Amino acid sequence: MYVADVQQAGLVVLPLGDSAGPRSDPSAADDGDRLAIDSSLAGLAYRTQRVQLGSDGTTAWLPMIDGVERVGVMEAGPGLDSGWLDSCKALASLATLLVISKTTHNDLLVARGRSRPMTLQAELLWAFLPPRTIGTREATSTAVLEPAYDIGGDAFDHGFTNGRLHLALLDAMGHDLASGGASAVGLAACRSTRRSGGTLPDIARTIDRTLAQWIPNRLMTGIIADLDTVRGELTWVNCGHPAPLLIRDGHVLTAALERPVQLPLGFGFHAQLPPAQHRTRLEPGDRVLLYSDGVTEARSTNNQLFGETRLADTIIRSMAAGDPAPEALRRLIENLLTHQSHHLTDDATILLAEWHPTH
Numbered sequence: 001m002y003v004a005d006v007q008q009a010g011l012v013v014l015p016l017g018d019s020a021g022p023r024s025d026p027s028a029a030d031d032g033d034r035l036a037i038d039s040s041l042a043g044l045a046y047r048t049q050r051v052q053l054g055s056d057g058t059t060a061w062l063p064m065i066d067g068v069e070r071v072g073v074m075e076a077g078p079g080l081d082s083g084w085l086d087s088c089k090a091l092a093s094l095a096t097l098l099v100i101s102k103t104t105h106n107d108l109l110v111a112r113g114r115s116r117p118m119t120l121q122a123e124l125l126w127a128f129l130p131p132r133t134i135g136t137r138e139a140t141s142t143a144v145l146e147p148a149y150d151i152g153g154d155a156f157d158h159g160f161t162n163g164r165l166h167l168a169l170l171d172a173m174g175h176d177l178a179s180g181g182a183s184a185v186g187l188a189a190c191r192s193t194r195r196s197g198g199t200l201p202d203i204a205r206t207i208d209r210t211l212a213q214w215i216p217n218r219l220m221t222g223i224i225a226d227l228d229t230v231r232g233e234l235t236w237v238n239c240g241h242p243a244p245l246l247i248r249d250g251h252v253l254t255a256a257l258e259r260p261v262q263l264p265l266g267f268g269f270h271a272q273l274p275p276a277q278h279r280t281r282l283e284p285g286d287r288v289l290l291y292s293d294g295v296t297e298a299r300s301t302n303n304q305l306f307g308e309t310r311l312a313d314t315i316i317r318s319m320a321a322g323d324p325a326p327e328a329l330r331r332l333i334e335n336l337l338t339h340q341s342h343h344l345t346d347d348a349t350i351l352l353a354e355w356h357p358t359h
Contacts, residue, residue: 121181125184128155
């Protein structure tokens with residue numbers, strides 16, 4: 001079994017217990033234990049979420065998927081008859097469940113997906129973040145964030161409840177532990193308030209009030225949204241954040257989701273007057289793209305901005321080529337890192353939600 005690393009650049013083999021032999025650091029992967037996602041057959045199985053058969057005719061690479069979240073791949077062999085493959089698929093599904101269930105309390109599984117130590121604020125935020133990809137028959141949401149080992153103030157949240165998809169993208173000022181703490185507080189406020197029946201303006205007010213009280217002078221921008229997965233109605237509040245992009249039929253609908261921007265969170269601006277709530281009706285197949293300003297404002301060595309157009313075009317081209325949404329975002333973040341010579345000066349977070357109703 002191979003699990004994807006934090007940045008989804010490589011697949012790292014899981015140790016086979018005592019049979020792997022002694023190693024001074026069992027969590028560290030040797031070069032031979034790692035397969036590149038972009039240039040290996042195992043990586044192709046991960047990228048396409050489809051079984052790939054080896055050229056030797058005796059080996060198969062099977063994607064390990066938890067719902068719609070990509071976890072890694074399983075190598076199996078020998079034998080390629082249909083009954084054998086069906087058994088391997090069942091085994092890969094079972095193995096995925098075991099890996100997911102143990103990741104919360106097994107440091108070895110977590111450490112194998114890392115190529116270097118995380119900063120304290122990154123460790124804090126990753127502990128709060130949900131899975132990168134979630135989905136049902138009606139909707140899918142997927143997200144990426146960089147720099148993965150040094151993330152500071154960016155965070156995302158998504159979750160399904162009672163026919164609705166909740167979305168949030170937060171960007172706290174700064175790139176230190178207080179920024180990570182502010183974003184963690186923002187995520188906790190989102191979940192606590194909505195699980196208590198609160199509205200989107202209620203969530204914004206809770207974040208605003210809590211930051212002002214416990215982490216003063218820490219500004220935060222954010223978009224908090226709900227998608228009715230039956231009717232396709234998108235509701236959102238925008239507190240000082242870049243407007244979401246609406247992608248329909250392979251094109252960005254210019255300014256479709258732009259509204260008067262409300263004041264940021266953290267200074268108590270919304271204590272008396274909650275932020276305005278906006279609504280629009282989506283069409284089947286529509287995609288809503290949320291992003292932090294660290295994406296569009298990333299500069300190359302010759303001082304060129306990554307920009308909103310490049311952001312949207314990269315997503316559109318990837319999905320037009322048949323890439324599933326998680327793979328489209330993985331490629332996008334790779335392009336962003338290349339654009340800035342793999343040295344991001346600000347957090348970059350992207351969340352893509354798609355409404356694909358069955359009826």
